[in-house]
Amino acid sequence: MKFTLENYLGNEPSLYARKVLRESGLKAAPICEKTVADYLGLELKEFSLNSSAQNPELLDIIKTACAWLQRRVNGKSRIWVHGDAYFERKRLSIFHECGHAILPWHEDFDYLCSDKDVDPTVRSRIERESFGCGSEFLMPRDMFVEDVLSLETSIYAIEQLRHRHVASMEPTAIRYAYITPGLCGIVMIKPAENQKPKPIVQDHTPPGQMVFPFRIPPKPLTIEDDKRYPLKVKYFVKSHRFPKYIAPGTGIEEGNSVFEAWASGRPLQDEIPASVFGSSAKWAYNAECIPLGKSGMVLVLLWLPDYQLKLDFKNAVIL
Numbered sequence: 001m002k003f004t005l006e007n008y009l010g011n012e013p014s015l016y017a018r019k020v021l022r023e024s025g026l027k028a029a030p031i032c033e034k035t036v037a038d039y040l041g042l043e044l045k046e047f048s049l050n051s052s053a054q055n056p057e058l059l060d061i062i063k064t065a066c067a068w069l070q071r072r073v074n075g076k077s078r079i080w081v082h083g084d085a086y087f088e089r090k091r092l093s094i095f096h097e098c099g100h101a102i103l104p105w106h107e108d109f110d111y112l113c114s115d116k117d118v119d120p121t122v123r124s125r126i127e128r129e130s131f132g133c134g135s136e137f138l139m140p141r142d143m144f145v146e147d148v149l150s151l152e153t154s155i156y157a158i159e160q161l162r163h164r165h166v167a168s169m170e171p172t173a174i175r176y177a178y179i180t181p182g183l184c185g186i187v188m189i190k191p192a193e194n195q196k197p198k199p200i201v202q203d204h205t206p207p208g209q210m211v212f213p214f215r216i217p218p219k220p221l222t223i224e225d226d227k228r229y230p231l232k233v234k235y236f237v238k239s240h241r242f243p244k245y246i247a248p249g250t251g252i253e254e255g256n257s258v259f260e261a262w263a264s265g266r267p268l269q270d271e272i273p274a275s276v277f278g279s280s281a282k283w284a285y286n287a288e289c290i291p292l293g294k295s296g297m298v299l300v301l302l303w304l305p306d307y308q309l310k311l312d313f314k315n316a317v318i319l
Contacts, residue, residue, distance in 0.1 A: 013129045016102045017095075017136035029143050030166040033094040036137055040101055042069075043076055044094065046083035067093035069100045077101060088168040092138055099133030106130065139165045139175045148180050153303045155267070155288040169292070173299055177237040184303035185238035187246055187277070189258055191296050192232045229253055231262060233277070234297065243304070246277045261289035262298045272302070 009015040024039040026032065037044050066089055067081040079097045081090050100106045106126060139161070147164060151157035162172035170188075177186040229251025236246040252258055257270040268289045274281040285302040292299055 011105075013099060013103055013133035014136035014141065017099070017133045018140070020098075020102065021137070021140060029140070029147075029164050030091075031095075031137055031140065033091045033098075033137075036098055037079060037094060040098060041076065042098065042101060043078035045078050045080050047080050048083045065093075066090070067097050069097040086168075088162075088166060091166060092134060092168065092171055095137035096130050096134035098137060099130035100126075103129060103133060135171065135175055138167050139172070141179065144175060144179055145181075148176065153180070153182055153184055153301075155290055155299075155301055158301070169290075169299065173301070174237050177239055180239050181241070182239060182303060182306050183242050184301065185236060185242045185244075185246070187236050187300040187302060188234040189231050189252060189262065189298040189300060190234040191262075192229050192251065231259060231298075241306075241308075242302075244274065244277075244279055244281065246279075250278045252276065257287060258289055258298060258300055261291055261300075262296075265291050267291065272300075 009019065020036060020039060021027075021031065024035060026035060034044065065082075066085050067079055069077065069079055071077045079094055079101075081093055081097075085093065106129070144161070144165070147161055148157070151160060158169065158173050158176050161167075161176060162169055165172065167175075173186045177184060231252035233246055233248050233250040233252070235248050238245065253276070256276045257268045257272055258276065261268045270287055270289075271284040272287040273284045283304070285304060287303075288301045290299045290301075291297075
């Protein structure tokens with residue numbers, strides 16, 4: 001399948017994924033990545049450390065990526081995906097590469113160019129666009145919104161959504177924060193540089209973990225701050241109406257539920273003062289903190305009571 005000027009849809013990546021879903025007749029979750037790839041004329045191939053040893057290109061790619069779109073080999077493009085990655089990660093990676101394949105302005109981009117050959121700003125924008133398109137494939141907006149509205153704001157809701165759409169926790173949480181009509185945000189917390197890494201018995205991070213392409217640069221910490229804060233914000237994603245923004249790099253002190261969840265490795269639910277995240281606001285957030293396995297990171301869901309009128313998005317009726 002090839003997009004041309006006749007069906008150019010604009011610069012919003014998700015529109016192209018929706019077009020493919022409509023034309024391929026996929027109307028129920030989970031969306032099958034094999035069906036989408038087949039509709040687009042893309043062959044799916046797996047590679048591993050052993051098989052890639054015979055292919056220098058794949059050997060280089062495997063160090064940094066879980067999947068790779070190889071264009072026009074014997075007249076056909078293919079997606080190489082890391083065979084050792086877990087299933088949910090494979091699905092996201094395949095859909096991500098499908099995004100590269102269908103976005104018209106990505107057609108001539110060389111994904112094997114070195115950093116010195118490609119403007120990092122351009123590369124970051126390209127990856128954000130493909131991530132947006134891939135997320136639409138993985139968790140289509142119309143299906144996802146309906147699911148979100150049927151569940152109370154909670155980590156449990158994100159867990160239910162990830163199982164329904166066969167996705168991993170982190171991209172589901174990001175999608176949830178972007179789409180939910182309520183007042184909520186997702187904060188990813190990581191240890192500051194002054195924290196020694198905890199011993200890892202088994203690494204649960206698959207090779208070539210995809211880096212979610214956010215454009216906001218981290219807020220630098222001074223040496224004094226780095227000693228004061230054992231944790232810091234890796235990134236923050238919020239719903240449209242959430243009233244505060246939490247900058248990446250914001251330091252997190254001890255003596256709060258975020259730190260306790262990280263130190264104990266146990267999930268916690270509590271009210272967290274906004275001041276924990278560097279805000280001067282006097283209110284407190286409802287919060288759930290979930291340690292993410294052996295990664296050393298903590299996913300924090302924040303939300304506030306919503307006293308405004310609620311919208312019935314499905315039927316476009318104000319309740």
